[in-house]
Amino acid sequence: MNRREIFAGTLAMPAMAQPQTSTVSPMTAPNKKARAKDAVALITGSNRGVGRGFVEALLARGARRVYATSRNPKYFDELRALDPKRVVPLELDVTNDAQRRAVAAECKDVTWLINNAAYPGSETETERRFRSASNLDDIKRSMDTNCWSPAELARLFIPIILANGGGMIANILSGGALFCLPEFSSYSCSKAAEMMMTAGLRAETDREPILVVSVFTGGVQTRALPVGATVSHTPLDHANEVIDGVEQGKTTLFPATGPVTMRDRICQDPEGFERRVIDRFYTSPVRIAPYE
Numbered sequence: 001m002n003r004r005e006i007f008a009g010t011l012a013m014p015a016m017a018q019p020q021t022s023t024v025s026p027m028t029a030p031n032k033k034a035r036a037k038d039a040v041a042l043i044t045g046s047n048r049g050v051g052r053g054f055v056e057a058l059l060a061r062g063a064r065r066v067y068a069t070s071r072n073p074k075y076f077d078e079l080r081a082l083d084p085k086r087v088v089p090l091e092l093d094v095t096n097d098a099q100r101r102a103v104a105a106e107c108k109d110v111t112w113l114i115n116n117a118a119y120p121g122s123e124t125e126t127e128r129r130f131r132s133a134s135n136l137d138d139i140k141r142s143m144d145t146n147c148w149s150p151a152e153l154a155r156l157f158i159p160i161i162l163a164n165g166g167g168m169i170a171n172i173l174s175g176g177a178l179f180c181l182p183e184f185s186s187y188s189c190s191k192a193a194e195m196m197m198t199a200g201l202r203a204e205t206d207r208e209p210i211l212v213v214s215v216f217t218g219g220v221q222t223r224a225l226p227v228g229a230t231v232s233h234t235p236l237d238h239a240n241e242v243i244d245g246v247e248q249g250k251t252t253l254f255p256a257t258g259p260v261t262m263r264d265r266i267c268q269d270p271e272g273f274e275r276r277v278i279d280r281f282y283t284s285p286v287r288i289a290p291y292e
C-alpha cells in the first residue's frame with residue numbers, strides 16, 4: 001500500500017467506524033455554537049499579531065470582557081487603551097505553571113479560551129531540526145509552548161467555561177501541522193501534536209456545551225510570516241473569519257485560503273508535495289525575520 005492509499009484509508013476510517021444506530025439523542029447531538037457578543041475571552045500572546053487581532057475583533061463584536069494576556073507587561077498600557085472598561089491585561093507566560101494557575105484563579109468568568117501564543121523555534125536554524133540540533137532542548141521547548149501549555153490551559157479552563165454555562169476553546173494551529181516544514185521541523189512537530197491534542201479535547205467534550213475549534217492559520221501579516229511572503233490577510237481579518245466560523249458552530253477552520261489549498265494539494269499527491277518541500281529546503285529555504 002503506498003502513502004496515498006494509506007492516507008485515503010485513514011480518511012475513510014471514521015465513516016467505517018460509525019455505529020449502525022446512533023445512540024445520541026438530538027438534545028445531545030454535537031450542534032454547538034458560541035456567540036462573541038457578551039463572551040468573556042482569554043487570549044494568550046495577545047500583545048501582537050494574530051492574538052492582538054482577536055482582542056480587537058472581540059471588542060468590536062460586543063465581548064463583555066477580554067483578558068488580554070502577554071508574557072511581557074510592557075504591552076499592558078497599549079492593550080488597556082483599546083478599551084479600558086473591557087480589556088484586562090494579565091501577565092501569562094504560557095509555559096509557566098504558576099502563572100497559568102494564577103490566571104485561572106483570577107478569571108472565573110471566562111467563556112472563550114483562545115490558545116494563540118506559539119514559539120517558532122530557535123533563531124539558530126540548526127537547533128530547529130532533529131538531526132542537526134546539538135540536543136533536543138529547543139525542540140522540547142516548542143512542544144511545551146505549542147502543545148503541552150495549551151493543553152494545560154484547556155484543562156484549567158474547561159471547568160470554568162462549564163460553570164459559566166458553556167463556550168468555546170480555539171487552538172490556533174498552522175498549515176505547518178499538515179506536513180513537515182523541514183526548516184522548522186520542531187514547530188511542525190509541535191503543531192501536529194497540538195492538532196491531535198485539539199481533536200482529543202473535542203471528542204472528550206463532545207457531550208458538553210463547549211465548542212473546541214482547530215484553526216489552521218496561515219498567510220496572516222505578522223512578524224512570523226516567511227521573509228519575502230506577501231499576503232493581504234491582516235490579524236483582524238483572520239480573527240473575524242475565525243469568529244464567524246465559531247458563531248456557525250464549525251470545528252475546523254481554514255481562515256484565508258493558504259492552508260486549505262495546501263491540504264488539498266497534500267491529499268491529491270502526498271509524495272509529490274513532500275518532494276517539492278524537500279527540494280525547496282535545499283535550494284531556497286523558508287526564513288523568518290530575526291526575533292525582537
Ligand SMILES: NC(=O)c1ccc[n+]([C@@H]2O[C@H](COP(=O)([O-])OP(=O)(O)OC[C@H]3O[C@@H](n4cnc5c(N)ncnc54)[C@H](OP(=O)(O)O)[C@@H]3O)[C@@H](O)[C@H]2O)c1
Nearest residue numbers: 045049050071093094116117118174217218219220222224
Ligand atoms: N502569521 C501567520 O501567517 C501564521 C501562520 C501559521 C500559524 N500561525 C499561528 O498564529 C499564532 C500567532 O502567531 P503570529 O503570527 O501572531 O506570530 P507573532 O507575532 O510572533 O506572535 C506570537 C505571540 O506568541 C507569544 N508567545 C510566544 N511564546 C510565548 C510564551 N511562552 N508565553 C506567552 N506568549 C508567548 C509572543 O509573545 P512575545 O511578543 O512576548 O514574543 C507573541 O505574542 C501562533 O500560534 C502561530 O503558530 C500564524
